[in-house]
Amino acid sequence: MSFNLSDYIVEIVDCLHATAPYTEKGHALIRTTDIQNGRLLLEQTMRVSDATYEKWTQRSVPEEGDLIMAREAPVGAVGIVPKNTKVCLGQRTVQIIPDRDVIYPKYLLYALTHPKTQRLIERYTVGSTVKRINVRDILKLNIPLNLPGLETQKDIADNIYLYDEKIQLNRDLMIQLETYAQLLFRKWFADFNFPNENGKPYKDSGGDMIEVGGKLIPKKWNSVKFKELFSFEKGVIPNEIFEENCGAKKPYLTIEFLEEGKGEFTDDQPNLLKSRDLDILMVMDGSRSGKVFTAIDGYVGSTLAKIVPKEEIYRDIGYMFLKMRERAISNRTTGSAVPHTSKNYVNSLVLNFPEDKNELSTFAEKFSVLREKILLLQKENMLLSETRDLHIHKLIK
Structure with a gap:
């Protein structure tokens, strides 16, 4: 038919x-x-x-x-x-x-x-x-x-649409959490109005500032180039890719998979770059160059790079910093025919953070919790999308 x-x-x-x-x-x-x-x-x-x-x-x-x-x-x-x-x-x-x-x-x-x-x-x-x-x-x-008849069409489609509504609700919540995290990061790490010992905004309450590289930063904070804290590891193309997840296969992380929860899978191969939940990924090639994603457990796609912190304590601060500078990075791509993220530009960016590791860990934990909540919603949406698609196949033939 x-x-x-x-x-x-x-x-x-x-x-x-x-x-x-x-x-x-x-x-x-x-x-x-x-x-x-x-x-x-x-x-x-x-x-x-x-x-x-x-x-x-x-x-x-x-x-x-x-x-x-x-x-x-x-x-x-x-x-x-x-x-x-x-x-x-x-x-x-x-x-x-x-x-x-x-x-x-x-x-x-x-x-x-x-x-x-x-x-x-x-x-x-x-x-x-x-x-x-x-x-x-x-x-x-x-x-x-x-x-089928109009009433049957309506019953089928409305049933499937319930999944889409839930997916959209999750997307809205993810956006709210991401927006809050960005506002908080900018307040603490760009405006330097993190809570002082009395819970007041540090800079606006007269906190001590020092000049580093022509800019004022809080006393007892470091000012370090990105390359001193992070390195790039480029993803590769697997020898074999599967359309369905069967056995011990894991997602092959492309832009499509990270945005839509749909894509291909592969198994463990010696040349592949593994990713864990909450790793930092950046698009390195193509029109989306400079876009920053949170990874899930899988293998990094060939147009992406994993941004690896020298110490785990820098991971969540690094992600928030790159998201804050995402548009600037996207506007500084190289290449005429195919855009590429400029690693030189990213590496030259300066990140300011507390020199005291305990203080830094307290700040980082706040962003880690927010990122985990977003990732849980993302994973739920992947399952909802998979279930919705199964309903489409079952009900619309």
Whole structure:
């Protein structure tokens, strides 16, 4: 059984082929990288003004239940517009408007993200360097799945969507914890307003400061270049990779795996670089160079490096420091065709911290606890995503 996509939609609306001007606040602009696992990652989108929103939605205003598909990078990624949300299309995306009289929007979402449909989309892609799918080919899609009655569609899709709602709740909590950790780190290690012996902000309460390298830092603090505390170890490509986790295999950590909880697995091989929970990973090659991740137990991918502290006490402080400088590192990449993280730039960054190891350990423990909480939520989302996908395979055939 199958059904033609064109028979069950009102229209496919292509994006405006221009780069929108960004603003600090405003309406969400959905780029291809903002579509993941059936969701629009609204927390990370660029924002546009009212005027830009009006111009970018002249062809059509995306409404609740409409779908947005990426035509390239990654081809075929689909997300659904949630309620009470104003979004507009970024480049290389399209708006799919379901015919709600014959198909339930969430059912169409899961039908389009189903592996059978994704393989079909892949066959329609063109381009040697960057794969893409044309609008006319999206309209040709003959989705290789059953289409039950509207009420059955609703029951199936709403059941699956419960997992997505829980995943999103966890994502929101992870963002809140990460934001709090960053604000706290900046307060203590950049503004130097950590609690003094009386529990008051150190610098604002007149704490003693000394000049080091032309900058004022707290008395009895060290000022050290990053390379003195950390080293880079580059990941490698395994000799053998498996699509499923069976036996004693562990995740092969790529950007996709770290962000979506989906990817490939491999087993222990002599050349592989192992990672543990809470290790620091950084993207070294490609458009995401400079991005910092928390590792899970597995093997480090070839485009990533593990940032190894000289002493374990520096691990969580190092992660927070790199997250604070993440944008600056991403803006200092090298290479014209393929960007690469500049290790020289990262190594030249200066990290300030207490010289007393007990004081440093107390600070580091605070960030370690926050990172552990985030990692637990991340792992729960991986399990939820796996369970949701099993339901998609079982209920949508």
